[in-house]
Structure formats: structure tokens, C-alpha cells
Amino acid sequence: KQEVTQIPAALSVPEGENLVLNCSFTDSAIYNLQWFRQDPGKGLTSLLLIQSSQREQTSGRLNASLDKSSGRSTLYIAASQPGDSATYLCAVLYSSASKIIFGSGTRLSIRP
């Protein structure tokens, strides 16, 4: 069964720290993987998308990596800020216009 897992479920770190969020998937034959941010009571905002042929993508302080062979993606956040506090979700698409599977998310809290 295709599953996507995010551990830990919650993470609290002091402001300024660099941190890594993890996303694991059981079936490595992915089409792409997308990272989202969700603020409480809000919709999802796309952060980064990594195609299956790519190893990483960067946007500002965010860097997402992909290792299909090990079934893992990581989201690296540099110099964390209180405004980064949110839930971060990863989603795996296994082929174009097919089922999409989300992880259950990591709730991140950045302490001032």
C-alpha cells in the first residue's frame, strides 16, 4: 500500500535555528513530491515541488531534497523565524493526474 509518513508530528525550536522536516514514502516510483504550508484554519500554500528526476529545489530559506532510492524527502528551513510556525505537509503524486497521497504533517513552532 502506498503510504506517506511525516515524523515528528510536532516540533518546537528556538528562533534562528536551522531545522529539517522529514517525509517518507513507501513506493519510490513517484511522479513528483510537493511541500505545503498550512496555517491554522487556513488553506494550503505550495512551497516547493520536486520532480522525480530532480534531487533538490530551493526557494529563499527553504530547500527540499528528494532521495527516491531511500523513499525520503526533507525540507530544510534555514535561520527559522516565528513566522515559520505552521503545519508542513508533503504530498506524493505517483503519476500525472492520478491519486495524490498526503502525509499527516509536522506542526512546527518557532519560539521567539
Next chain:
Amino acid sequence: EAQVTQNPRYLITVTGKKLTVTCSQNMNHEYMSWYRQDPGLGLRQIYYSMNVEVTDKGDVPEGYKVSRKEKRNFPLILESPSPNQTSLYFCASIRTSGGGTDTQYFGPGTRLTVL
């Protein structure tokens, strides 16, 4: 502005009273999808549609219906809502660009409570 809209944003109803949540996108995307989000379970796909008149089940389709009569709209229908369908619902559309660049765009969500 490119967007996905959902209505209503909040709905409280009673068991068995049919309801429809509308979803519309203005990006001419072929692919649209419905999710529900529950604490500890993340987002689970209910139904998706690859094009007009083409739909398929996601992971949790029981108790839901969808239709795709035109490209921009993808309504979610609950024929006989039950309390276990109390949840936060999201509609999404995907730009299917090919080459692995399919990108999801989400609506703002509909919070449904079934009493």
C-alpha cells in the same frame, strides 16, 4: 487572479439533509480533486477528476458523490450526511504541465459540521 473558490466556507447541518459544496477554478485545469482533513489523519483524497465527465475514487469515497459537467466546476455532494462526515474539506485543481511538474492549487476550505 488565478484561484480556486469553494462555497460555503462554513456549514452546519443535520444528519440526512442533502448538501452540496461547490468548487470552481479559473485556471482551465483539467484535473480537480476533493480532500477531507481530520486531526491526526492529514488530508485524504475523496474523489478526483481527470477531465470533464471523468472521475475516480480516492481513498475515502464512501458517502460522497461528485460530478464534472464542465471543466471549471467540481461540486461535492453529500446525499445523506452523517456526523462522521464532520470535517474540513478542500478542493484543489492541478496544472498538468507534464514532465513531473503537475502543481496543486487549493481552495480556502469548507468547514462542515453534521449534527
